[in-house]
Each structure stands twice: as C-alpha cells, then as structure tokens.
Amino acid sequence: MKTRDKILLSSLELFNEQGERNVTTNHIAAYLAISPGNLYYHFRNKSDIIYEIFQEYEKLVDFYLDIPENRPMTLDDMTFYLESVFDGLWSYRFFHRDLEYLLDRDQRLRHDYREFTNRCLASISCIFEKLADGGIIEPQPESLRSAMSLNVWMIITNWMAYLKTAHVATASASLTIRELKQGIYQVLTLEIPYLMPAYREQVMSLREQYRPTMSGHEEGAEMKEG
Amino acid sequence: MKTRDKILLSSLELFNEQGERNVTTNHIAAYLAISPGNLYYHFRNKSDIIYEIFQEYEKLVDFYLDIPENRPMTLDDMTFYLESVFDGLWSYRFFHRDLEYLLDRDQRLRHDYREFTNRCLASISCIFEKLADGGIIEPQPESLRSAMSLNVWMIITNWMAYLKTAHVATASASLTIRELKQGIYQVLTLEIPYLMPAYREQVMSLREQYRPTMSGHEEGAEMKEG
DNA sequence: GACTCCCTAGAGTATATACTCTAATAATAC
C-alpha cells in the first residue's frame, strides 16, 4: 500500500480511537514509523488529511443514502438504511466528535459539511415519504416531515456523544458498534406514533432488537445479532 | 468584585464566545489584566475553573427543573420549563461544545455530569407524566416515556451544535439566544402526535412561535418575541 | 554512468500552552 494511503488509514484509525484533538501529525508519523517530513511530503497539513477523510465519509454515506427506486419502501429497506448509516457513523466516528472545531478551522470542510447535512436531511425526508407510500407510516405534511427528519438526524449524529458522555462511567470504556446501533432504538422511537396498525407489531419488534441494555457502564451485554 | 469571581465570570464569557479549546489561562489573565501567577493563585489549574463553572450550571438547571408541585401541569408550566432550560443552555453554552474532551480530562466532571444527565432525564420524564395528568398529552407507558425523554434531551443539548455546524454558513456568524430557542420548535415536534385534541391547537401555535426562519445563514430574521 | 523523479529521513524551528517560582505589596490581627 502506498504511503499516502497508509497515512489516511492510520490517521482515521487513530482519530477514531483517541479523538482528533489528541492525535498530532507527529503521532501519526510515529505510528507508521515514518518521518514527519515524509508525512508532510504527502499532505500539506493536518487539515488536508482530515478533509480527505471527510470526503471518503461523505462518499460512503451518499452511496448508502442513494434512494433511486421508484417502488415504495419496505421494512427491510428501512432497516438497511438505518444499519448502513450507523455503520458509516462508526467508521468515521471521530468526525462528529470534534465537528465544531474542525469546521472552524477549515472553510472547505464547513461548506461541504453543510451541504452534506442538507443532502442527508433530504434523504431522510424522502425515506419518510416512501415509508408512507409503502403503507408503513401515515403520510405527513411536508413541514412536519422536515422537522421530524431534522430530529432523526440529530439523534443519529449525536447518539455516540451521548453514549460517551452520559452513559459510560469511565473515559477508557470503549464503545462497540453494537452499542452505537442502540441509537436505532431511539430513532424508531420517533416513528412509533406514526406507524400504521398493519406494521406496528413488526416495527416494534424490530426496535426491540436494538433496545439499550441496562449496563452501559462497564461490560457490554449481549444483544441479538442483526 | 473579588478576583476569584472575576476569573470565573470572564472565563465563562470567553469560553462561550470562543470555545474552551481556544481560550488559554494566559488569555483569561490577559483579558482581566492580571498576571498568570495571580490566576493560578486562585485556581490550581484550568480544569478547576471549568469544574466550578459546571457546578454553577448544574445548580441553575437543577433549580429550573425542580418540579415540586403536586398539581397537574399547565401549558404555561411547560413553556416555562422549555424557556428556562434553553436559557441555561445559552448561559453555559461552551460546555456542551467540548463536552467529550472536558469529561476525558476530569473524572470529577465526568461523574457529576453523568448524574446531572440522569437527573435531567428523570425531570423530563416527570414533566411528560404531569402533562398527561393535565390532559395535555396522552398518558404513555414508562418505557416509551423514558425513550422519548432521552430523545428530548438529545435535541435540547445538541441543537446548538446543529446550528453552529450545519445551519450557519460562516464560523464568525454568531448565534443569538433567539436562534437557540428555535430548538423548542424541534422539541415540540416530538410531542405533536401525543397531543390531546383539546390542546392541539394551542400547542401548535405555541410551537409556531419558535419556528426556525429560512435565513439561518447570515442575518437573523425577526421572530415574534416571547 | 548520469539524469530525473518520486519518495524518505531526521534534525530543527517558531509558536503556544499550562503552569511555577520568587519577590513584593496590600490587608488584617495583635
């Protein structure tokens, strides 16, 4: 693998594990056993590394949230979207942690992230629309749908922060993707009142599979595999 | 005013305006036109300043969210709670911005914040219960209520982050408390499907007063005063 | 072999940051 790609990969790994704020370019170089000069040969600065990682993230989520189909949506579709988005969130989880600081430092990133958010919101809204087409939830007026989409987006992007700040007792307690996906439980909570009777049971039991366990403290308890 | 109190006050002010990450102890001392040595005479380190500010924040919110009354809840009560919580959020808005980092650096803070969150969640849940008692929303089973409370909490604590990252176009565009309170619109969105018919109209028009304006970009557009 | 291009090492630097130390001054107690 090319050094440039190794830098991107290791940076992402270290950022995810320790937070962007705690990972310096010297750390990255040391981790890869290359010189700082080498790292700076491939990237002009730290922001460029972050920006490029963001572009991968963006591409991934855009790919997941592409909703080309003209058919109404099934429950499986919805599950796929939820799972995929949380997978993406997991892979690039450092990003939402220091988001505000990162955007303050890089105008390109601010601009792109803003558009990214808007695309995601549009996709979520579209998913709601097609869920209604599929007879899974009640149809909603546009204004309600967009407010709800925004709530969904906030739950999705901040569930990790909630887990890391309020749920786990120690800083070192590392999270698992399974715990992260308990966020799906919270998202489905938003849908409950809009469920059509025919699908109510099914969605409720889907939701149950993601129910947070009582022990968010030290050990992660088991949960049914998806 | 005592130097010690001036330090706390100015720190809060600078943190809110520039973010904790961008404000050093030297900055604080310079801002107050005192020496670093003086600052460190009053506080052992930066963490201690932050911790003390947090305790004020905690006290304030606990005060607001004290729900002693045995009577059912009115719409005015609910409005008061929402307004108060967002006022508190505004006054200490730096805190939720760098939360994860702050908690990683200070175990006391992590511990206290976790309990603080739990108290807030309990209060929110209690508010829902009493709203049901007051005939404003439908009664809900405990499990749904706690999941909903968590969603409400996440919307409240992360609305500011959403505004600063996805809504405004430039880093310098400073937010106003009025924009922050558009978060109330999002919170009330969660309640909509549970509203009892008798109160539906009233709550919807209350919500309308907090509706986000389309121009979150540069200039803040006007909104009806509360 | 010489030239070129891509890549790499590694020492070095300017700046920042949290914090310390000493000495001096103001306030209070007796």
Add this chain to the structure above:
DNA sequence: GTATTATTAGAGTATATACTCTAGGGAGTC
C-alpha cells in the same frame, strides 16, 4: 508598629505541536 496572612506581578520553564528544510536514496531511462 510588627507579625502574619492574603494577594499580586511578572519573568521563566518544560513540554508539545504543526510544520520546514536539507540532504539523500532508489528506480527507471537513455
């Protein structure tokens, strides 16, 4: 007044961080 304590100034320090600069190696081409 003198002793004591509380407060302040301000220079200084150890460490870190993002980044630079120069020199050179290795591989391919002629």
